[in-house]
Amino acid sequence: MNEIVWPTIDSKHLIVDSKQMLIVEKEMFSDGMPQEALMEKAGIQISRWLLKKKPLLKNGITVFIGPGHNGGDGAVIARELFLKGFYVQVWCPFPIKKTLTNDHLNYLTSIGVTKLVEPPDANGKDLWIDAVFGNNQTRKVDDRLIKLFNQKFHNKYSKVISIDIPTGLCPDKGQPFLDKAVKADYTLAIGLNKIGLTQDSALPFIGELHHIDVGVPISKLSKVDKKIFKVTYKDLKNIDLPSLPKNSNKYKRGRTLLIAGSEKYPGAAYLALKGAISSGAGYVSAVLPEVVAESIWQVAPEIVLKDIMQSNQNGNASLFGALKNIDLSAFDSVAVGPGIGIDNDDWQKSKDYLLDYGGLLILDADALNRISESKLGANFFLERKFKTWITPHSKEFRRLFPNINSSTNLGLALDAAKEFNIGILFKGANSIVADSKKVWQLFGTDSQTARAGLGDLLSGFIAGSSAIDLTFCRNITAEYFAKYVLLHSFAASKCKKGSNASAIGDELSKLMRNKKMRQIS
Ligand SMILES: NC(=O)C1=CN([C@@H]2O[C@H](COP(=O)(O)OP(=O)(O)OC[C@H]3O[C@@H](n4cnc5c(N)ncnc54)[C@H](OP(=O)(O)O)[C@@H]3O)[C@@H](O)[C@H]2O)[C@@H](O)CC1
Numbered sequence: 001m002n003e004i005v006w007p008t009i010d011s012k013h014l015i016v017d018s019k020q021m022l023i024v025e026k027e028m029f030s031d032g033m034p035q036e037a038l039m040e041k042a043g044i045q046i047s048r049w050l051l052k053k054k055p056l057l058k059n060g061i062t063v064f065i066g067p068g069h070n071g072g073d074g075a076v077i078a079r080e081l082f083l084k085g086f087y088v089q090v091w092c093p094f095p096i097k098k099t100l101t102n103d104h105l106n107y108l109t110s111i112g113v114t115k116l117v118e119p120p121d122a123n124g125k126d127l128w129i130d131a132v133f134g135n136n137q138t139r140k141v142d143d144r145l146i147k148l149f150n151q152k153f154h155n156k157y158s159k160v161i162s163i164d165i166p167t168g169l170c171p172d173k174g175q176p177f178l179d180k181a182v183k184a185d186y187t188l189a190i191g192l193n194k195i196g197l198t199q200d201s202a203l204p205f206i207g208e209l210h211h212i213d214v215g216v217p218i219s220k221l222s223k224v225d226k227k228i229f230k231v232t233y234k235d236l237k238n239i240d241l242p243s244l245p246k247n248s249n250k251y252k253r254g255r256t257l258l259i260a261g262s263e264k265y266p267g268a269a270y271l272a273l274k275g276a277i278s279s280g281a282g283y284v285s286a287v288l289p290e291v292v293a294e295s296i297w298q299v300a301p302e303i304v305l306k307d308i309m310q311s312n313q314n315g316n317a318s319l320f321g322a323l324k325n326i327d328l329s330a331f332d333s334v335a336v337g338p339g340i341g342i343d344n345d346d347w348q349k350s351k352d353y354l355l356d357y358g359g360l361l362i363l364d365a366d367a368l369n370r371i372s373e374s375k376l377g378a379n380f381f382l383e384r385k386f387k388t389w390i391t392p393h394s395k396e397f398r399r400l401f402p403n404i405n406s407s408t409n410l411g412l413a414l415d416a417a418k419e420f421n422i423g424i425l426f427k428g429a430n431s432i433v434a435d436s437k438k439v440w441q442l443f444g445t446d447s448q449t450a451r452a453g454l455g456d457l458l459s460g461f462i463a464g465s466s467a468i469d470l471t472f473c474r475n476i477t478a479e480y481f482a483k484y485v486l487l488h489s490f491a492a493s494k495c496k497k498g499s500n501a502s503a504i505g506d507e508l509s510k511l512m513r514n515k516k517m518r519q520i521s
């Protein structure tokens with residue numbers, strides 16, 4: 001079960017940095033693939049993509065051709081569209097540096113494509129294609145060029161398409177080299193997706209991201225050392241959820257315990273429980289504050305109440321009193337955190353129970369804040385010798401790991417996962433799940449996933465789902481973690497704006513039921 005790779009290792013899913021892309025290309029060239037052929041392939045594939053979108057082309061096309069091979073791709077596109085009868089003109093904002101690009105450009109002018117000597121007018125209705133700089137750009141670009149492009153983008157008379165990477169955007173960091181980069185309506189990533197394109201910080205620049213396949217052999221992809229997968233809602237169809245035999249008793253259908261809520265934040269406990277129930281786990285039990293415990297039987301009669309948590313004078317939950325009475329080893333997974341509030345003394349007394357727990361420990365929200373404020377800090381994770389998954393958003397992450405520095409959220413998640421031997425969900429517009437070996441970058445997910453209360457729902461859902469999967473495989477990887485996060489995000493995307501976390505919980509239950517039914521039939 002551990003070897004299953006989800007999603008598959010292919011050029012649609014694998015994300016690389018600019019150096020890795022260069023290595024893959026170089027290997028293809030040294031294996032005998034002519035460079036000219038690869039450029040031709042990229043240019044023709046993009047032209048095909050464009051020809052399926054005729055309304056974009058009807059007012060003519062202006063291609064900005066840069067000095068390197070990104071410009072060469074642009075020249076091939078210009079040629080193909082011109083040959084199909086469209087009005088095409090090109091402009092070269094910089095002197096051409098590469099022979100291949102120059103050859104293509106010379107041919108273009110010989111067949112009658114106009115080569116502008118002055119910059120084009122940003123108020124025209126023609127489509128602009130940014131083939132200025134691509135994967136190997138390393139520094140800031142002339143400000144006037146970016147301004148011109150962005151004038152075009154903002155006036156909305158027509159569209160801007162960036163080839164491979166928007167000019168001015170760092171392919172690795174997903175941020176402009178210096179405050180500005182081309183803003184595109186579409187970015188067409190050639191060969192493989194570059195890390196920078198899938199970062200939250202790139203969202204204002206890339207527009208719709210599409211992948212252009214140029215046939216990178218799987219043997220080359222398998223060799224990419226650090227595996228980062230881009231996953232979208234399309235990858236939901238390949239999620240196999242283990243089906244539990246109907247006659248298996250409830251203790252064998254996943255046992256989870258949630259420690260959630262406080263007098264101050266009772267709602268978080270309801271939502272976490274709702275998430276756990278929607279997973280279909282057989283045995284969901286909880287440690288709850290009295291306010292929630294009193295009424296839980298009315299909303300969720302299937303919950304087994306394990307104990308009641310006292311609250312301190314500020315209304316935050318005291319875990320210790322409950323933890324000392326519970327045998328945690330009876331549970332496949334335990335989730336702690338949603339709405340418990342902060343109580344440093346209580347954490348000091350309680351933490352050993354959690355350190356010693358041998359199952360999957362899921363820590364969220366105030367459990368993470370309690371760790372950040374404790375003496376042990378993030379070393380808690382190193383002291384714990386068993387599987388731990390955490391679900392911070394960026395502020396919680398910074399508090400937990402002040403010494404981890406990376407220019408991207410993806411880098412931060414991977415470094416923390418490696419250094420502290422944990423599974424991490426780094427929540428963002430497009431969330432990231434990482435363990436020490438692999439990373440799953442969610443992409444194109446609904447930003448609604450950040451609605452209030454959804455984090456609590458998610459913690460419970462992860463706890464319940466993992467408890468089920470742990471009954472099949474004692475050593476589940478972060479691949480499962482990533483699947484749960486994607487399922488939860490999809491359920492949120494199905495609900496209308498304004499629907500609350502509880503309604504999304506209902507949607508999640510429905511999704512899980514349907515998914516399992518379809519797998520069985
Ligand atoms: N992946 C694939 O399968 C395929 C990829 N292909 C395509 O190749 C592209 C990569 O091409 P590339 O190596 O020529 O680099 P690219 O980014 O065009 O420009 C680098 C040049 O620009 C210069 N330069 C950089 N920044 C600058 C600045 N701010 N201001 C001024 N100058 C600047 C830099 O000069 P230097 O730094 O050396 O001074 C260098 O000469 C890739 O994105 C894709 O479109 C396809 O053709 C084949 C299949």
Ligand SMILES: [K+]
Pocket residue numbers: 070130131132133134162163164165166167
């Ligand atoms: K570009």
